[in-house]
Amino acid sequence: MATPHPALDVAVQQFAHEPGVAPADVAALQAALTSDPDLTQRLDGAAASGALHGFAPTPPGTPNAPIGTYDPASHTVTLSLNTKSKHPMQICWDDDSRDGNEKMVYPTI
Incomplete structure (x- = not known):
């Protein structure tokens, strides 16, 4: 049975190596693609047309790397492998009942 996104599947398999x-x-990339069929379709079209050659990891030690960036010169999406999915954040506030309220929250992206 043929895969519905052959060009994109090749790019993902190259990323795996x-x-x-x-x-x-690789599983995280596949899950991200599966979660957004429209994005998957557009990336497959870009891979099929040659606008997307593949994915690559961000070089180790790259500070403050975004989750992903597209390099038009190499036609590659560079993915940060060290991006945390949960981010600790301390919220401090004052309200009518008490000053100096604090709470730790862990937003997930």
Whole structure:
């Protein structure tokens, strides 16, 4: 049976063979693509047309790397493998009942 996104599947499989890419990184990319069919369709079209050659990990030690960036020169999306999904954040506030309220929250992206 043919895959519905053959060009994109090739790009994901090439990403799996990049140095430093773990199976969990590939699974996270596949889950992200599965969660957004419109994005998957557009990326598959870009891969089929040659506008997207593949995915690559951000070089180790890259500070404050965004989750992903597109390099038009290499036609590659660079993905940060070290991006946390949960971010600790301390919220402090004053209200009518008490000053100095604090709470730790962990937003997930």
